[in-house]
Amino acid sequence: MTERTNSGAVARYRMMRRIRTFEERVGELFLKGESAGSMLHLSIGEEGVVGLTDLMRAGDTFTTHHRGHGVFLGRGADPARMMAEIAGKETGYCRGKGGSMHIADRALGHLGANAIVGGGIPHVVGAGITARNRRQDHVSVAFFGDGAMSQGILYESMNMAALWHLPVLFCCINNQYGMGTRVDRSAGRVAFAERARAFGLAGETVDGADVESVYQAAHTLMASARSGQPGFLEISAFRFFGHARMDKSPYRTPEEEAEGRLRDPVARARATLDAEDQVSPADLDRIDAEAATEMDAALASAIAAPAPGMQTMFEDVYAPGTPAPFAQADRLRAILYEAAP
Amino acid sequence: MTQTTYREALRQALIDGMQADSDIILLGEEVGLYGGAYGVTKGLIDMFGAHRVMDAPISEPAIIGAAIGAAMTGLRPVAELMYVDFIGMAMDQLANQAAKSRYMFGGQIGVPMVLRTQGGTGRSAAAQHSQSLEAWMLHVPGLRLVMPASVSDAYHLLRQALEQPDPVVFIEHKGLYTLKGDITAEPEAPWGAPLVRRAGDDLTIVTWSRMVHEALAAAAALADVGITAEVIDLRCLNPLDDAMIFASVARTGRAMIVTEAVVTGSVASDIAARIGERCFDWLEEPVLRIGGEDIPIPVSPALERGSIPSAGLIADAARWLVRREAPQWA
Numbered sequence: 001m002t003e004r005t006n007s008g009a010v011a012r013y014r015m016m017r018r019i020r021t022f023e024e025r026v027g028e029l030f031l032k033g034e035s036a037g038s039m040l041h042l043s044i045g046e047e048g049v050v051g052l053t054d055l056m057r058a059g060d061t062f063t064t065h066h067r068g069h070g071v072f073l074g075r076g077a078d079p080a081r082m083m084a085e086i087a088g089k090e091t092g093y094c095r096g097k098g099g100s101m102h103i104a105d106r107a108l109g110h111l112g113a114n115a116i117v118g119g120g121i122p123h124v125v126g127a128g129i130t131a132r133n134r135r136q137d138h139v140s141v142a143f144f145g146d147g148a149m150s151q152g153i154l155y156e157s158m159n160m161a162a163l164w165h166l167p168v169l170f171c172c173i174n175n176q177y178g179m180g181t182r183v184d185r186s187a188g189r190v191a192f193a194e195r196a197r198a199f200g201l202a203g204e205t206v207d208g209a210d211v212e213s214v215y216q217a218a219h220t221l222m223a224s225a226r227s228g229q230p231g232f233l234e235i236s237a238f239r240f241f242g243h244a245r246m247d248k249s250p251y252r253t254p255e256e257e258a259e260g261r262l263r264d265p266v267a268r269a270r271a272t273l274d275a276e277d278q279v280s281p282a283d284l285d286r287i288d289a290e291a292a293t294e295m296d297a298a299l300a301s302a303i304a305a306p307a308p309g310m311q312t313m314f315e316d317v318y319a320p321g322t323p324a325p326f327a328q329a330d331r332l333r334a335i336l337y338e339a340a341p
Numbered sequence: 342m343t344q345t346t347y348r349e350a351l352r353q354a355l356i357d358g359m360q361a362d363s364d365i366i367l368l369g370e371e372v373g374l375y376g377g378a379y380g381v382t383k384g385l386i387d388m389f390g391a392h393r394v395m396d397a398p399i400s401e402p403a404i405i406g407a408a409i410g411a412a413m414t415g416l417r418p419v420a421e422l423m424y425v426d427f428i429g430m431a432m433d434q435l436a437n438q439a440a441k442s443r444y445m446f447g448g449q450i451g452v453p454m455v456l457r458t459q460g461g462t463g464r465s466a467a468a469q470h471s472q473s474l475e476a477w478m479l480h481v482p483g484l485r486l487v488m489p490a491s492v493s494d495a496y497h498l499l500r501q502a503l504e505q506p507d508p509v510v511f512i513e514h515k516g517l518y519t520l521k522g523d524i525t526a527e528p529e530a531p532w533g534a535p536l537v538r539r540a541g542d543d544l545t546i547v548t549w550s551r552m553v554h555e556a557l558a559a560a561a562a563l564a565d566v567g568i569t570a571e572v573i574d575l576r577c578l579n580p581l582d583d584a585m586i587f588a589s590v591a592r593t594g595r596a597m598i599v600t601e602a603v604v605t606g607s608v609a610s611d612i613a614a615r616i617g618e619r620c621f622d623w624l625e626e627p628v629l630r631i632g633g634e635d636i637p638i639p640v641s642p643a644l645e646r647g648s649i650p651s652a653g654l655i656a657d658a659a660r661w662l663v664r665r666e667a668p669q670w671a
């Protein structure tokens with residue numbers, strides 16, 4: 001056994017491999033016609049975010065954008081419950097109500113994935129206020145894409161975080177594209193961390209293909225956020241595949257894609273561990289095989305899981321124990337029987 | 342007249358409109374290079390150039406606000422909002438700025454723009470990408486509101502929207518883009534006029550957008566059991582010439598409004614109220630609203646489908662209205 005299970009780098013590699021494999025199985029779920037819809041946004045190429053999620057602690061909270069599977073796995077998600085949610089099943093994290101774009105889990109600090117670009121960003125400001133007022137040692141992290149750099153709400157949120165010295169970190173996963181728009185087609189000046197610094201945040205950009213660099217940069221920013229100096233981390237990455245499952249990326253060349261996919265955080269971490277002789281190829285293979293087994297099981301269990309019962313659609317609109325929405329069938333019954341002779 | 346699709350009809354309306362009026366510009370996310378999230382603006386950037394087909398950053402309030410400013414100063418912008426659900430971000434620009442400028446400024450500054458967007462269920466796109474929010478728009482004086490259900494209306498209503506002096510919210514349905522049909526040489530009805538899609542004597546079904554097709558399927562099934570339903574497609578919700586609806590209800594004595602939107606606070610409620618006010622003496626039965634459940638749209642395909650009206654539900658309700666035949670589930 002050359003694998004040192006206590007090594008952070010090995011643990012990060014394992015997590016990144018699990019994310020990669022999970023996302024591949026999400027693709028299979030879609031191809032089998034078992035996913036709830038096609039609006040599935042894979043985070044393949046963005047696994048370097050594990051350098052940040054690894055530094056978050058129990059009690060820390062976060063929100064994600066629509067491409068948030070990897071972030072949540074990095075925070076300890078159960079892949080079977082995630083896959084079930086993506087399939088719209090009762091056993092999913094949100095009981096088949098939310099789906100891929102709306103996974104949340106209060107217990108793990110996940111305040112919600114969001115399908116409105118920028119929609120989840122201000123929530124971390126509020127979570128920062130809670131942590132401050134309750135004197136908790138918690139940081140709240142907003143994960144979002146480069147596309148959200150064009151949303152005004154980001155700037156309102158960064159300003160508040162700086163103004164009130166909140167324990168907050170803004171993490172932009174810049175995968176170079178928002179749908180078909182490359183970052184240089186959506187910004188007059190592409191220097192995102194600079195914008196954050198202008199607001200008084202600690203702002204850094206890091207190469208997301210190197211998870212250990214992400215880890216180093218995030219280490220400093222998380223520590224200062226925890227002490228009330230909010231920060232901004234841009235993780236530079238490449239979106240390996242189309243925006244969602246139906247998008248074949250006709251707006252970029254095969255050469256650009258091939259080059260972008262060289263920036264592969266999983267392959268890079270594996271090569272590093274191998275070269276530094278930290279882990280034997282056989283042990284790395286075993287990590288990969290374990291991820292495959294785990295994610296195969298998640299896929300199979302999601303497919304086998306039951307669809308939610310029809311009556312559940314009325315649950316969770318309001319809190320339990322309070323009046324639920326009046327179902328149409330009940331309304332019609334009331335009209336029918338009260339009006340009948 | 343050749344068969345085309347709803348998507349293609351919209352695209353053709355933009356092309357013909359832009360060729361006829363060089364002041365028309367398109368402004369929105371992914372409208373250029375990508376060709377529109379649902380393909381409506383495919384190829385237009387090549388035909389008209391990047392100054393008339395503008396790919397915008399993901400900045401909805403500024404997209405709609407910039408369209409307002411361009412409209413105030415002489416252009417005729419078509420702002421595209423990828424999903425009607427995103428209007429939450431830009432509602433101030435739409436409801437407080439675009440809608441109210443002419444009035445607040447004493448008639449001096451009109452905002453002749455079109456906001457093209459799409460809504461509705463059918464793709465398991467979940468709570469933030471599936472809503473039917475026309476009631477939000479109808480509640481704002483100063484806005485016009487159009488929701489085409491047919492291929493021909495997709496074309497003609499968009500052409501007409503491009504000639505209106507005031508802001509028009511033009512809501513397509515994501516489930517209709519592949520609908521096939523003809524573009525008639527002339528519009529099927531004037532701007533603001535509803536259209537009888539199927540004539541009948543036993544009850545009047547008033548609906549719009551994709552629900553027109555569910556209502557027509559229900560009407561076909563009802564014909565098999567000897568009930569003839571009149572199906573009226575509103576097409577334009579504002580302006581709306583409602584006299585034809587009243588005439589139909591006065592004749593049939595029974596009215597049902599069908600909407601995909603949540604029923605409470607819906608456009609259907611407003612139409613039902615208007616019928617109640619004007620047709621009270623002719624009504625044999627209460628005016629029924631059949632709509633989406635009062636819930637956010639769930640992602641599960643089964644729950645999503647189950648939460649909005651189907652042809653079966655519409656037919657069941659019609660059989661009760663006309664014959665007092667209670668549905669199995671009631």
Ligand SMILES: Cc1ncc(C[n+]2csc(CCOP(=O)(O)OP(=O)(O)O)c2C)c(N)n1
Pocket residue numbers: 041065066067115116117118144145146147148149175177178179239243370399401423427430
């Ligand atoms: C407010 C809002 N505007 C537009 C969209 C449509 N949309 C969904 S994802 C996306 C691109 C987002 O790009 P980015 O933030 O870089 O995230 P990525 O998909 O690259 O991870 C767009 C325009 C949306 N969901 N919400």
Ligand SMILES: [Mg+2]
Pocket residue numbers: 145146147173174175176177178179
């Ligand atoms: Mg992006």
